[in-house]
Amino acid sequence: MEKIDGGVTAAKGFLAAHTAAGIKYQGRDDMAMIYSKVPAVAAGTFTRNVVKAAPVKWDQQVVGESPFVQAVVMNAGIANACTGQEGMGYCKETADAAGSALGIPSQAVLVASTGVIGMQLPMDRLRAGIGAMVPKLEDTRQAAAAAAQAIMTTDTHKKEAAVTFTVDGKTVTVGGMSKGSGMIHPNMCTMLAFITTDLAISHELLQEALSSVVDDTYNMISVDGDTSTNDTCLVLANGMAGNTEITEKNADYQAFVEVLFEVNKTLAKMMAGDGEGATALFEVKVINASSKAEAVTLAKSVVTSSLTKAAIYGHDANWGRILCALGYAGVDFDPEKVDLYFESSNGRLKIIENGVATGYSEEEATKILTADAVTAICDMKQGDAEATAWGCDLTYDYVKINADYRS
Structure with missing residues (x-):
């Protein structure tokens, strides 16, 4: 496995485009498209929120019933959620166009x-956007980056990843992009993620592979505890790498699962x-x-604790909040055996041992917590299972951002 600089156009046969259609935003790109030169098999995972956006329902049907997929059309600014039959009709109009x-x-x-939830799509602008993007489809690195930029809402930067590996003597590439900054507490995958690969694999195994990596990737992140109406992760595989099609769970399948996990x-x-x-x-x-299962529950309990997230923002080693979050997670453990460490690029420090403070240096702890990425390591001393969750600090x-999001 080798990480490379790339996104949704890194795999053979995939093109991307972007445009400023004025769906809601002005003066910026707000539509993107992914296109495969040849038919691809598709897999997807979707929100478990009972309130599902129209695009989620459309994609669930296409992934489940369509013999192949060749394109994905995306827009930012309007979610097309809670829009009734009119919203479902707009999905079909988009696909038709x-x-x-x-x-x-x-x-x-x-x-x-x-x-934004509840607004109807301006279909004249969306159709015009599709017309503008099709002639601009390219397989360049720049096209992938621009597409990733176009789907952002409150994101501060684009999100891309790509990895290559070998199957059947052929170089296979898996690339992807995602967006998500708020309303992130997935129970299937993320807000929006799109993965492309030139691997030849059956539809059934592609879906199994995606479903198998979701639990330890997207299902382990949380920003604010809110599961979106639009959560969607799609994977397209067009077979252009030229490998023998993977139709059983052999070593090649396992290698693909590992790479798919890394990208996601x-x-x-x-x-x-x-x-x-x-x-x-x-x-x-x-x-x-x-x-x-208990490790997952405990990690999620800490990463979603508002008090802990606020302490991380304040660079405050308030370990009592972490121990408290472990305690209300619903898992039985002995709090007098727990060790806790803080770790970052600025160092590593044991904060508590066997449930009590170690007499650590507050100055050293603050230094560790000022890094851009901070890790809390909770040693439960009960077995050999582990899990990792990811979140962020909670700031003013x-x-x-969310007080006036609609306006």
């Missing part, structure tokens, strides 16, 4: 939206660290827990 412009069936087009973990961490108003990525590692700006 893209299918017509690209010369592919409407059922080969996936759609994705992000932004990278994107997930980027989203957690770019939480609305955030100044630091907050990572929580629970080690030596009784079971993986989070409230400012």
